[in-house]
Amino acid sequence: MNLEDYIELHTTPEDEVLMNLRRKTNLTTTMPRQLSGPVQGKLLEFLSIMIAPKYILEIGTFTGYSAYCLAKGLQAGGKLHTFEVRDEYEDNILDFFERAGVSDRIELHIGDAEKLVGDLPYSFDLAFIDGDKRQYPAYYQTVLPKIKTGGYIIVDNTLWYDKVTIDSNSKDPYTQGVISLNDMVQNDSRVENVLIPIRDGLTLIRKVK
Numbered sequence: 001m002n003l004e005d006y007i008e009l010h011t012t013p014e015d016e017v018l019m020n021l022r023r024k025t026n027l028t029t030t031m032p033r034q035l036s037g038p039v040q041g042k043l044l045e046f047l048s049i050m051i052a053p054k055y056i057l058e059i060g061t062f063t064g065y066s067a068y069c070l071a072k073g074l075q076a077g078g079k080l081h082t083f084e085v086r087d088e089y090e091d092n093i094l095d096f097f098e099r100a101g102v103s104d105r106i107e108l109h110i111g112d113a114e115k116l117v118g119d120l121p122y123s124f125d126l127a128f129i130d131g132d133k134r135q136y137p138a139y140y141q142t143v144l145p146k147i148k149t150g151g152y153i154i155v156d157n158t159l160w161y162d163k164v165t166i167d168s169n170s171k172d173p174y175t176q177g178v179i180s181l182n183d184m185v186q187n188d189s190r191v192e193n194v195l196i197p198i199r200d201g202l203t204l205i206r207k208v209k
Helices: 003-009 016-028 038-051 065-071 087-100 113-119 133-146 160-166 173-186
Strands: 055-059 079-084 106-110 124-129 147-156 191-196 202-207
Touching: 003 038, 016 038, 016 065, 016 087, 038 065, 038 124, 038 147, 038 202, 055 065, 055 113, 055 133, 065 079, 065 087, 065 106, 065 124, 079 087, 079 113, 087 106, 113 133, 124 133, 133 147, 133 173, 160 173, 173 191, 173 202
Parallel strands: 055 079, 055 124, 079 106, 124 147
Antiparallel strands: 147 202, 191 202
16 A cells, blocks of 8 residues: 555545546546646645634636645635636536535636736635646735735745756746746745655745735
8 A cells, every 4th residue: 555545544534525526537638637636625624723814715626636635624605716717617517516506605707817816806814726736836926915914925846846946947838837936935034834755746835024
């Protein structure tokens, strides 16, 4: 048994709604690994419950797994705004939110978050960035001003299959996007941060000023 399987066996299992979504994602998408999965999903749920946000921002909906996990921590009357650039996923995402009973708490936006987030009339308590890795630095610069002081940003895939250490000179724009984001956060005096080596790397960022 590998370490990842052991960790999953010793984590509270995903609920039936998430299990069915994971199964459907594996059957109907070409890159199902983009889905957060049961361990990371449970961690996102726990973090959201601990923060108890009124408003959550997500960049990169995919099939809706992480949005559902994060929405579990929303305050009464709270709202999660999630952005997905691929419009071919829209119908399935909305159908999942309806079946999961969270349509009243999650608003799906189809389009480029970098261009649209600034139009939202909210300051957010929590954000989750998991979109196009090439745009990670731009996402960060767009999202941080929308986060309340004391609020949090979570960024996924910040180890990028270990390429950030073993292929740091790569010309690959995805790898360079992640490396640039990691360096940008580390050198930003407005935040504190910790990179957690769970799955493909998860960076927690707290806005301090």
